[in-house]
Amino acid sequence: MATFKNIESLGALDGKRVLVRADLNVPMQDGEVSDDTRIRSVTPTIKALAAKGAKVIVMSHFGRPKGQVVPDMSLEALGQPLANITRLPVAFINDCIGDDVTETIDAMENGSVLLLENVRFYPGEEKNDPEFTKLLAANGDAYVNDAFSCCHRAHASTEGIAHLLPSAAGLALEAELVALENALGTPKHPVAAVVGGAKVSTKLDVLTHLVEKVDHLIIGGGMANTFLAAQGVDVGKSLCEHDLADTARDILGRAEKAGCTLHLPTDVVVAKEFAANAENRTVALDQVAADDMILDVGAASVADLSAALHGCKTLIWNGPMGAFEIEPFDKATVALAKAAAELTDEGSLLSVAGGGDTVAALNHAGVAEKFTHISTAGGAFLEWMEGKELPGVKVLEV
Template identity: 85%
Template sequence: MATFKNIQSLGALEGKRVLVRADLNVPMKADHEGDMTVTDDTRIRSVAPTLKALSEQGAKVIVMSHFGRPKGQTVPEMSLEPLGQPLANITGLPVLFINDCIGAEVAETIDGMENGAVLLLENVRFYPGEEDNDPEFARALAQNGDVFVNDAFSCCHRAHASTEGIAHLLPSAAGLALEAELKALENALGNPQHPVAAVVGGAKVSTKLDVLTHLVEKVDHLIIGGGMANTFLAAQGVDVGKSLCEHDLADTARDILARAEAAGCTVHLPTDVVVAKEFKAHADNRTVALDDVAQNEMILDVGPASVAKLAEQLKSCKTLIWNGPMGAFEIEPFDAATVTLAKAAGALTEAGSLLSVAGGGDTVAALNHAGVAEQFSHISTAGGAFLEWMEGKELPGVKVLKQ
C-alpha cells in the first residue's frame, strides 16, 4: 500500500504559511436581495477540520480554490468572495478575503497575518496558468507558502498548478479529508477484504467502459443497474422495447461479460424489471419478467425479485463499492430498487459485516434520497476523481503526495 504524507509529517507549523488547496466549487444561487448563497455546503464542511487543525497549530492558513470555469479570465460572478462568510461560519474562524491569488499585494497581506488566521485567495482559474499547470504560475503560488496541503480529492484527477505543480515546489501533504478518502479507497479496492461487490449504475455504458473493464478484474460480484443494464440485456438477446439502450455497444458488453467470466467475477443483471410507457413520476407501470417487455414500454427500474436476490448476495460480501443508481431514482416509484438495495447495504454496514464506499455525482444524491448516506463507511463527494480511481488510474494530485 502506498503511504501518503499527512499533516503530522510536516512537523511544527507555528508561524508557517500553509497553502491549502480546497474545493470550494459549491452550488450557489441568488437570494431575494440578489446576494449569492450556498445551496450545498458539503465541500466546505469537508475541508473545515483541516483548516481548524492548522489554525490551532498556529499556522497562517491560506486557502486556494477554483470556482466554475472562467477559462483563464477574470469573471466577477465566479469570484470566491461570497464564500468567505460561509467558510467563517462553518470553521468558526475569521476569514479574510483578497481579490488575487499571486503577487506583491497577496504577499504583503500574508506577511501581516497573525498566527492562526485564515486568508481566502481569489479564484486560481482566473489565470490560464492554473489549468495549463504552468510552472511559472505554480512558482508564483508557491511563493505564498512554506508548505502545501491538498485537501481537495475532487480535484486530484487534474494535473493543475494548484493541485500538482505546486506540490513539486514545497513540502507537501494530504489534508485530513483527503487522507481519510485515500484510506477508504485503499480499503475498498487497493487492498480489500473479499468477497468484494461493486454496484455500477447510471444511464450509459459508454461513460463507464473503463470502470467496468477495470472492476471485472478486481471484484467478485459486479451488479449492473440503471440504463446501462439494458445495453447488457439487449446484448444477450433480450428485447428491451423503447428503453434507453446503446445497441451499438452490444459487442463491447459481450466482451466485458467474457472478461468477467475469465476473471471469476459474477455479473448480476436484472431478471425482472419495472416498465412504463412514459418517463414521468407515478406513470402507470408494471413489474415483468425480461421476456415480457412490450415494444412501447421502457425499463425504468430493477424489479423486486432481483433486488431481494442482490440484498441476499450482499450478506456474503465484506466490501462494497457503489457508483450510480439502480433505476430512474429521481422519479417515484422508479426509485424503489435503489432505495431497497441501499438500505440493505446501510444495515449491513451498521452491523459491522460490510465496508461500504460510495461516490460519484448521482450516487450521493441517491444515497441521501434513500436516507442511508450516514450509514455507509465512506461517501466521496468527488465525481470525476472517484470515477478515475474506479478505472484504476493514478491521480496526479495524489501521486505527487506519495512517500
C-alpha cells in the same frame, strides 16, 4: 500500499504560511450556497492548521472561467460561508498571486485564515505552468491538498505546487485515501461493486477494470439495458446503447474469465412514459412490450442482489439502479441501499460510495451516513474506479 504524507509530517507550523487546496466549487442559488458539503469537508483541516498557529491560506477554483477574470465566478461570496462553518475569521483578497497577496499574508496573525481569489482566473493554473506555480508557491512555507475531487487534474494548485513545497494530504483527503485503499487496493473479499447510471459508454473503463478486481459486479440503471439487449432481450423503447452490444458481450466474457459474477436484472419495472407516478408494472424480461421503457429493477432482482451482498465483505457503489429521481422508480435503489447500510451497521460490510448521482441517491434513501465512506468527488472517484493514477495523489506519496 502507498503511504502518504500527512499534516503531522510537516512538523511545527507556528507562524508558517500553509497553502491549502480546497474544493470550494459548491452549488450556489441566488447568491447563497445550496450545498455546503465541500466546505464542511475541508473545515477540520483548516481548524487543525489554525490550532497549530499556521497562517492558513485557502486556494480553490470556482466554475470554468478558462483563464479569464469572470466576476460571477469570484470566490468572494464563499468567504462568509467558510467563516460561518469553520467559526474562524476569514479574510478575502481578490488575487491569488503577486505583491498584494504577499503583503496581506505577511500581515496575517498566526491562526488566521485568508481566502485567495479563484486560481482559474489565470490560464497557468489548468496548464500547470511552471512560472504560475512558482508564484503560487512563493506565498507558502508548506502545502496541504484537501481536495480529492480535484486530484485527477495535474494543475498548478493540485500537482505542480507539491513539487516546490513540503507537502501533505489534508484530513479529508487522508480519510478518503484510506477508505479507497480498503475498498479496492487491499480489500477483504468477496468484493461487490454496484455500477449504475444511464450509459455504458461513460463507464467502459470502470467496468473493464472492475471485472478484474471484484467478485460480484452489479449493473443497474440504463446501462443494464444495454447488457440485456446484447444478450437478446427486447428492451422496448428503453434507454439503450444498441451500438455497444459487442462491447457489453466483451465485458461479460471478461467477467466470466476473471471469475467475476456479473449481476443483471431478472425482472424490471416498466412504464409507457418517463414521468413521476406513471402507470407501471413489474414484468419478467421476456414480457417487456415494444412501447415499454425499463425505468427500474424489479423486487425479485433486488432480493437476489441483497442476498449477494450478504455474502460480501466489501462494497463499492457508483450510480443508481433505476430512474431514482422520480417515484416510484426509486424503489430498487432505496431498497438495495438500505440493505447495504444495514450490513455496514452490523459491521459485516465495508461500504464506499461516490459520484454525484450516487451521493444524491443515498441521501434520498436516507442511508448516506450509515455507509463507511461517502466520496463527494465525481471525476476523481470514477478515475480511481478505472484504476488510473491520480496526479494530485501520486505527488503526495512518501
